[in-house]
Amino acid sequence: MKDFTEELIQALDSRRQELADLSREIWEYAELSEEEHRSSRRLAAYLKENGFAVEEGVCGLPTAFCAKWGSGNPVISFLGEYDALPGLSQKALPEQAPIRDGAPGHACGHNLLGSGMAGSAVAVRELLERYRLPGTVQYFGCPAEEIMLGKIVMAGQGAFDRSDVCLTWHPMASNTVSDYSYSAMTSMKFTFLGKTAHAAAAPEQGRSALDAVELMNVGANYLREHIIPQARVHYVITDGGGKPNVVPGRAQSWYYVRAPYREQVEEITKRLIDVSKGAALMTGTTVTHEVLSGCSNTILNRPLNRLLYESMTRIPGPDWTPEELEFAKKIQDTFPDQVQRNALLEFSVVELEGQILHSGVTPLKAAPAFLAGSTDVSDVSAAVPTGQVFTCCMPVGTPGHTWQVAACAGMSIGQKGMLYAAKVIADTAMRLFCTPELVAKIKADFKQTGGGNGGAE
Numbered sequence: 001m002k003d004f005t006e007e008l009i010q011a012l013d014s015r016r017q018e019l020a021d022l023s024r025e026i027w028e029y030a031e032l033s034e035e036e037h038r039s040s041r042r043l044a045a046y047l048k049e050n051g052f053a054v055e056e057g058v059c060g061l062p063t064a065f066c067a068k069w070g071s072g073n074p075v076i077s078f079l080g081e082y083d084a085l086p087g088l089s090q091k092a093l094p095e096q097a098p099i100r101d102g103a104p105g106h107a108c109g110h111n112l113l114g115s116g117m118a119g120s121a122v123a124v125r126e127l128l129e130r131y132r133l134p135g136t137v138q139y140f141g142c143p144a145e146e147i148m149l150g151k152i153v154m155a156g157q158g159a160f161d162r163s164d165v166c167l168t169w170h171p172m173a174s175n176t177v178s179d180y181s182y183s184a185m186t187s188m189k190f191t192f193l194g195k196t197a198h199a200a201a202a203p204e205q206g207r208s209a210l211d212a213v214e215l216m217n218v219g220a221n222y223l224r225e226h227i228i229p230q231a232r233v234h235y236v237i238t239d240g241g242g243k244p245n246v247v248p249g250r251a252q253s254w255y256y257v258r259a260p261y262r263e264q265v266e267e268i269t270k271r272l273i274d275v276s277k278g279a280a281l282m283t284g285t286t287v288t289h290e291v292l293s294g295c296s297n298t299i300l301n302r303p304l305n306r307l308l309y310e311s312m313t314r315i316p317g318p319d320w321t322p323e324e325l326e327f328a329k330k331i332q333d334t335f336p337d338q339v340q341r342n343a344l345l346e347f348s349v350v351e352l353e354g355q356i357l358h359s360g361v362t363p364l365k366a367a368p369a370f371l372a373g374s375t376d377v378s379d380v381s382a383a384v385p386t387g388q389v390f391t392c393c394m395p396v397g398t399p400g401h402t403w404q405v406a407a408c409a410g411m412s413i414g415q416k417g418m419l420y421a422a423k424v425i426a427d428t429a430m431r432l433f434c435t436p437e438l439v440a441k442i443k444a445d446f447k448q449t450g451g452g453n454g455g456a457e
Helices: 003-012 015-031 035-048 110-130 149-154 209-226 262-283 302-314 324-332 337-346 379-384 403-409 413-434 436-450
Strands: 054-055 063-072 075-080 135-141 165-174 180-182 184-193 232-239 251-259 286-295 369-371 387-394
Touching: 003 015, 003 110, 003 413, 015 035, 015 110, 015 413, 035 054, 035 063, 063 110, 063 262, 075 110, 075 413, 110 135, 110 165, 110 413, 149 286, 149 379, 165 379, 165 413, 165 436, 184 209, 184 262, 209 232, 209 262, 232 379, 251 436, 262 286, 286 413, 302 387, 302 403, 302 436, 324 403, 324 413, 379 387, 387 413, 403 413, 413 436
Parallel strands: 075 135, 075 165, 165 387, 180 369
Antiparallel strands: 054 063, 063 135, 184 251, 184 286, 232 251
16 A cells, blocks of 8 residues: 555645634634534635535535545545634633633634644545545534534434544644543423512412422432432523512523433433423423433544554654743643643543643553543444544643633644644545555444444434
């Protein structure tokens, strides 16, 4: 098999500035989930300019798209994201400085994720075309990851089913193959209906829906004692009534239930629904629930992870300048030591403590680590063999969903991590295109580990 690594590195280095500009443009858009109209159009236009046929609005999602080039097998798909987070607007500075108070910001680095994957797909297309190699390159523009929606809907409608392998990456504080299993999750709302009354003059005539919400929350807190330690139940009240002098006739809460495996989530969710019924009975109200979304736990693919690790270790990582290290240290100093250590413990990379920006690659783990958080990439992993890498785009020990992440995502630290990820993903993809036995091995492992049964219902 011809080694395409150096050609891929050169191809992506030649696009370094255009990819940095693309990621910066989407960073400036900073559009929320399901509102990523300019971001999705810009990425789709970039892929179209580089030879891909683009279908927009796939699976009924206005900001989702699929870009495709080539024909035949294997079919290797690249997953991109581009939604921002509310209230985390931030300039590319090492101190908190919103571009606009209360506005969204790319505090998860999805501007880098979507742009890097686009660059990777284009580099692979160029080599396949140059050497007249068979196969299909697909880029899926996946919206609304932050509200656990895009890939869940797309996987549920079979968008990824023709793919032999799906690849993606995510900005992080270390260079690591994602041998982490993210938690399964269900997102649901509980709506209580009661009877309004004057809260002072005739409270006995009222049946408070807010009382029911609060009693349900109390019950959920007691339930926590009797579920597995790895599970998480968290909530907000989305409607608590209008004025204190009116007994609320309607109230609503929004719950997430997470656990390492899907069946555990379903068991806890059933008990939570019983808690809601008990709260309604105690208050003379009625309750209904609506499941908004849910995701599978991640199904890891060890042969694919080993392949990604080989690519990570043979491609040089970023060289950090003194200015970047100074910027990163200022960012790092905004967090207490324990916060940084907790971030390292969460991802089992505590050996990086004391570093400012990670260089090198962390070793593959002997056994997968379970994470409390969730991702809709897990639903793709339940449908198709899926691999993911993390690259250093922020200082070591930086927690996610913070203004500090948004700052790094808009400047050279994040952009260098993005380019490294694009090279790693492209190198792995080319090895899959050129080595059918690798694809067969990955698909056999997928079948053995229970893949192909779909994600969350």
